Amino acid sequence: MWGEFRPEFAAQIPGAERDPRFWASGISLVAHPRSPHVPPAHMNTRHIQTARAWFGGGADLNPIVPDEADTRAFHARLEQACAPFDPDYYPRFKAWADEYFYLPHRGEHRGVGGIFYDYLEDDLERDFAFTREVGEAFLDVYPRLVARHMDRAWTDAERAYQLERRGRYVEFNLLYDRGTQFGLKTGGNPDAILMSLPPLVAWP
Numbered sequence: 001m002w003g004e005f006r007p008e009f010a011a012q013i014p015g016a017e018r019d020p021r022f023w024a025s026g027i028s029l030v031a032h033p034r035s036p037h038v039p040p041a042h043m044n045t046r047h048i049q050t051a052r053a054w055f056g057g058g059a060d061l062n063p064i065v066p067d068e069a070d071t072r073a074f075h076a077r078l079e080q081a082c083a084p085f086d087p088d089y090y091p092r093f094k095a096w097a098d099e100y101f102y103l104p105h106r107g108e109h110r111g112v113g114g115i116f117y118d119y120l121e122d123d124l125e126r127d128f129a130f131t132r133e134v135g136e137a138f139l140d141v142y143p144r145l146v147a148r149h150m151d152r153a154w155t156d157a158e159r160a161y162q163l164e165r166r167g168r169y170v171e172f173n174l175l176y177d178r179g180t181q182f183g184l185k186t187g188g189n190p191d192a193i194l195m196s197l198p199p200l201v202a203w204p
Helices: 068-082 089-100 124-149 156-175 178-185 190-196
Strands: 002-004 021-031 041-049 053-061 113-120
Touching (some): 021 124, 021 190, 053 068, 053 089, 053 124, 068 089, 068 124, 089 113
Antiparallel strands (some): 021 041, 041 053, 053 113
16 A cells, blocks of 8 residues: 555654655454464564665464463464574564553453564565565464364353453454554555454453
8 A cells, every 4th residue: 555644643654754655565364263272363564665664564373262382383483483584583572572462451461472573674675584484484383273273162151252352352453553553544444454353252
């Protein structure tokens, strides 16, 4: 997408304070499986150009009931993706995800984390290669987690709890998510922007 930032939003975007025009491209993948045992997940990669240009992205896992083996496998694969580029990337971007995917009004994290990064602009060719590797890592590990749990039966009580936990995802995306705000404030298609929300949710 491309266009011009509104003045009140341009001040928040690097480079837009000098020139409100922008160009942006990205991939956003969100999975809200029907089974309460298959963990929901999110992966986003993006490139934005204003008077500056940078890459950002990340991936995080949002299980209804955390599974230690899933959490270890997910984080290990992301750490493996980060390692060839910078040994500091994984601990730094994991900490960023822990801080970002947090609901202060609930005092809890949205899920079990992952990595989150933004404003990689020192070497765009290398930064693109890293961003691509993040996507490849997600495509490697997440289907394995789905396959691990997809044939398990679930109860009505587990389904009800799943719908309640999905509410945390909705609260984060509508209140805090930068991508949602970016899309809505740049005149994007609301239906496309809000596709990240689960189809069915319940609050106690």
